[in-house]
Amino acid sequence: MNHQSIVSFIWQVADLLRGDYKQHEYGDIILPFTVLRRLDCVLEPTKDKVLAVEKSTQGMSEGVRERQLENVAELPFYNTSRYTMSRLRADPSNIAENLNDYVQKFSKDALDVFEKFDFFNRVDSLAANNLLFQIVDKFCTVDLGPAAVDDAEMGDIYENLLRRFSEMSNETAGEHFSPRDGLKLAVDLLIAGAANDLSQGNKVVRVYDPCAGTGGALSLFDEQVQAYYPNTTVLCYGQELNPATFATCKADIMLRGGGCQTYSLWQHSH
Template sequence: MNHQSIAAFIWQVADLLRGDYKQHEYGDIILPFTVLRRLDCVLEPTKAAVLAAAKSTEGMSENIREMQLKNAAGLPFYNTNEYTMSKLRADPGNIDDNLTAYVQGFSKDALDVFEKFDFFNRVDSLAANNLLFQIVDKFCTVDLGPEAVDDSEMGDIYENLLRRFSEMSNETAGEHFSPRDGIKLAVDLVIAGAADDLSQDGKVVKVYDPCAGTGGALSLFDKRVKEYYPNADVYCYGQELNPATFATCKADMMMRGGEARNIAFGNTLTEPAFGDEQFGYQISNPPYGVDWKKSKAAVENEYKNGGGRFAAGLPRVSDGQLLFIEHMVAKMRPKGLGGGRIAVFMNGSPLFTGAAGSGESNIRRWLLEERDLVEAIVSMPNDFFYNTGIATYIWVLNNNKPAERRGKVQLINANGVFTKMRKSLGSKRNELTAEQIRGIVKEYEAFEESKTCKIFNTEDFGYTTVTVERPLRDENGEIVTDRKGRPKPDTSLRDTENIPLTQDIDEYFEREVKPYAPDAWIDPKRSKVGYEIPFTRYFYEYTPLRASAEILDDIKALESSIAESLAKVGL
């Protein structure tokens, strides 16, 4: 069975819940049982060895016993209970007690997964509705072991289920997961510029996702780096706020042999994990257009007390995307230690929302001008994400740009690069093939101007918003002045002009304003520098209007066709 057929089978298990549970509750039950079955299958080959080790280590110190049990399991987790899911089927009458005992037999980190799922309350509820045995029995008929389903396919299954369940509960678009083809592109963009770093023998590679979801970006980065650089030693770190997706991510990390402690639960904006740890690589898909009201007090407090992670500024409270970028920049490995690279998904808002002097504009100015971090921005196809058809972009940030990229930003228009899916998945109707991903990455690596690639100086995105004043006049049309004889401004005639940083303000004013308002002047105290990236404007292609004669011919042909159709029916 492929991952789609397995996901479909598991989805059918949810039909057992119909009538006793509301649709939005299905995921709270099906997802933890999917994880449990995966853990059960992964541990099955070493079950006897673990039980023997559990018996032989009784009375030993906790640390020594845990080390030996993990060695017996061959994994960073284990289960010392005699049951497996299959054995639970032999005693239907005590399924609730036995299942509870079985899950409580997991090692501490694995048990934390089920506590985050609120699993034991789910067991009690299913038992009360006489559904527990049926659910266990159904899951026992599907093989989720690593031989049947590899780690990447298992990740696809988790996200397939999450997508469906989030649609049923109207979850915020893009909040928990990203399509795998998009993540593959983001991963390859990050890796493409890091050959010198990753190719070092025995290189310790740390990758971080502050909005880890189910861990898809982390697992794909791990897999991809090992494909390209087998000698690299990858360590994955992530933080996730949603309990269910955190639990799934942590379980997946353990099953891949990773460190469970490297997956943290909590709010990245208010309770950042991993202290002063910094990372060479970061990949993330923060939630789009989601407010940060719940984090407002803590974020503003950090900003007011020296700035911290958010020293560049605060965006409007209705959209926290740029806060996550600021956080990720703070976690970048310093340039002196090899530098840090980031690939982060954003919608269009961080490109241009916010006038000069706003939090968003100030953050863009900091990223582009002050820190020179933005290396490339790639526009993605529409209808690419599961729960939204809006335009999205991958920002590639680098604090150790090669010489030819310093002070430059590469914009790649991949909006028209996609393959129509035979069957849509939610809002996702377009996908990227492996060949298309390679093509986009090659264009990034080439760093050359083309129809779909443009290269700008960072200052090209900057402008000065100047305030243009006109004099206040009395009823006789005379200019009203202050005590120093200076003309007073008429606030009703006040206007602004956005002047590119690449142009001289005085020359622009004389050329563009003075001919039409000879009495105007600029109030320099009100001038503000802003930054925006009007991505679509740079790739706009004018489509000439059709000739009127051609349109008229089409109208006449259409009229004739309609007349013929009406004549055939006797009208």
């Protein structure tokens, strides 16, 4: 499936919610399930290895345990549940309990995304409306693994869905994200102003967005600097007030292949 086909497919999954949910609620459910399916596919090749090593890490300090499991997963996140989305389908009667177990056993940064999405309450609501198994089953039929969808394309798919759901909710344009063309111009102007310094190579650049929103400015700055100056290390920092938008930002970074090594995000509170 190409980019547009995947977006159209996921958009059709949202039709299952019609009648039980209002249109402005669709994104609250479909976006975290999109993130879950991507992480599920990305982690699948090393799943059994992670489970085997996880048993041997019992009793280790949290930091050492996390590093070992990340090394085995070959990613900055992992999951220690025996479930995958496909395995969840084998037990429809206990889909809610098993799905919660699956998500709760993500490493802390990935789990934080789902908690900020209020995912567990969404699961309870879907189960109460007899929709949870249908949603899981549908998402299992789309391949969001890296062989089918690379990090940049996955980020674009997620951004496309976010824009559509925001429009469906009649939210003000720019409330959650800024137009990509405008961001690109702003980023290019910033880079041009530091061209002499960046051209020297092996530089470390720090960028901070105090109103990160969905993270579009941070991810685009990272992409553009790497494109122009591949030997430069970009460290991104951002904060966001709204929990769901914070989750969206963090999820987008993960879906684009970013990790805690280069992105530092925190949620600002009143």
